[in-house]
Amino acid sequence: MSDVLIQGGRIITAVDDYVADILIHDGKIEAIGRSLSVESAQTYDATGLFVFPGGVDVHTHMESSQGPAITCDTYETGTISAAFGGTTTIIDFAQQEKGESAKATFDRRLELAEPQIGIDVGFHLILTDVRPEVLSELPDLINQDGVSSFKMFMAYPDILMVDDASIFRTMRTVGTHGGMVNLHAENGAVIQVLIEEALAQGNTSPKYHALTRPRIMEAEATHRAIRLAELAEIPVYIVHLSSEEALQVVVEARDRGIPAFAETCPHYLFLTIEKYDIPGFESAKYVMTPPLREHSCQHALWRGLRFDDLQIVSTDHCPFCLNEQPLGINYSKQLGKNDFSKIPNGAPGVELRLTLLYDGGVRTGKITLNRFVQLVSTAPAKMFGLFPRKGAIAVGSDADIVLFDPNKTHTLSAATHHSRVDYSLFEGREVTGKVEKVFLRGELIVDGDRYLGKSGKGQYLKRSASGAIL
Ligand code: URP
Numbered sequence: 001m002s003d004v005l006i007q008g009g010r011i012i013t014a015v016d017d018y019v020a021d022i023l024i025h026d027g028k029i030e031a032i033g034r035s036l037s038v039e040s041a042q043t044y045d046a047t048g049l050f051v052f053p054g055g056v057d058v059h060t061h062m063e064s065s066q067g068p069a070i071t072c073d074t075y076e077t078g079t080i081s082a083a084f085g086g087t088t089t090i091i092d093f094a095q096q097e098k099g100e101s102a103k104a105t106f107d108r109r110l111e112l113a114e115p116q117i118g119i120d121v122g123f124h125l126i127l128t129d130v131r132p133e134v135l136s137e138l139p140d141l142i143n144q145d146g147v148s149s150f151k152m153f154m155a156y157p158d159i160l161m162v163d164d165a166s167i168f169r170t171m172r173t174v175g176t177h178g179g180m181v182n183l184h185a186e187n188g189a190v191i192q193v194l195i196e197e198a199l200a201q202g203n204t205s206p207k208y209h210a211l212t213r214p215r216i217m218e219a220e221a222t223h224r225a226i227r228l229a230e231l232a233e234i235p236v237y238i239v240h241l242s243s244e245e246a247l248q249v250v251v252e253a254r255d256r257g258i259p260a261f262a263e264t265c266p267h268y269l270f271l272t273i274e275k276y277d278i279p280g281f282e283s284a285k286y287v288m289t290p291p292l293r294e295h296s297c298q299h300a301l302w303r304g305l306r307f308d309d310l311q312i313v314s315t316d317h318c319p320f321c322l323n324e325q326p327l328g329i330n331y332s333k334q335l336g337k338n339d340f341s342k343i344p345n346g347a348p349g350v351e352l353r354l355t356l357l358y359d360g361g362v363r364t365g366k367i368t369l370n371r372f373v374q375l376v377s378t379a380p381a382k383m384f385g386l387f388p389r390k391g392a393i394a395v396g397s398d399a400d401i402v403l404f405d406p407n408k409t410h411t412l413s414a415a416t417h418h419s420r421v422d423y424s425l426f427e428g429r430e431v432t433g434k435v436e437k438v439f440l441r442g443e444l445i446v447d448g449d450r451y452l453g454k455s456g457k458g459q460y461l462k463r464s465a466s467g468a469i470l
């Protein structure tokens, strides 16, 4: 592979902001400086563009089953979509079947993903069946396989939910080996009662998805998760935090010095609960968990992002088509046409994270450019054991680089995105700031509208266990 030289861009990292050239050799950043010149290098002019480290999205669900449903992006299409959005690393999930060993879960997922991925990929392991034999496998997964984070669900009873004892046991085991526990924090048992009540009253429309998942039940589970982690003396990471009340719990814990961390997602920052008032089944587009919240929560979330009570913005990309065709009912929200509780939970977004956060966060003055890079790249890399290989523009780091035009205005639409999903949460939204070129380990994989990457060229990332201290 010949050397690559990116000239004259404005390099923005979590802490820096300066104009310089970047020389890439063998997929790594070899030098950063002014007026670098290498005769044989393939040269790109980045004058007038921002140069960001590649995005790191630590919450995606590709080819992921949810009961009878399966998300409509494969590892191939999902990583292409991510690449167009300036994301060069995702951490996806390997989900344990009941009765399955944790190692088998990981091996099965890696085998499925590896030939397809166009960007680099790591896995969190989702534990659904926490037996003693399974716990005994976790140290090797952390130390040998590079799976250093384990996710459990406090919601979705009978399918994914595990009890507090399982969570606590996992925390103890994982904590001893420097790993991290991620929690979907909602009180699933109580939510189940609310769902049964709603259905018994004949309330079957998508709106009831939101009405049966109250903010205080997210806060309750967040509190429980953090207290369990506190007792187990392990850092804890709350996924897709959506409500003011849950954030308040995280803030309180952090003020006490507890290593509690949390992410939020663009849909909670930019959309509100009124979307469920759209008549008919169209509002099923917004059936994700937790649901969209009231406008006041957005103020709290932005404040949390600004003051580091929230450390990461991930997408929770979990795409199901609105329509049954062309992919079939199992890839579609239509499974819940007559019963909101059967609508597959999740929404797309892996392609829009950088653009939305830049347009709606940086340009509006809610966060700085450096904070933007911290939230979408550096903090996720650090939190999950990938830094400084990922999340940095520094000598020796992987040359995962995004050239971003801060002034280009474009309109978001399902017609132009690269996911297989048939809708966009942000259809018609005009944004300023566009990903122009994306390099993965020095190779140009996105150039404007052209995808130049290749399936299988992404690498599986073994992550270190030393994350969680930002
Ligand atoms: O609605 C969502 N978030 N679906 C994906 C599964 C999960 O809860 O993360």
Ligand code: ZN
Pocket (backbone or CB within 6 Å): 184, 239, 240, 289, 290
């Ligand atoms: Zn979740």
Ligand code: ZN
Pocket (backbone or CB within 6 Å): 295, 299
């Ligand atoms: Zn407001």
Ligand code: ZN
Pocket (backbone or CB within 6 Å): 059, 061, 316, 318
């Ligand atoms: Zn998720």
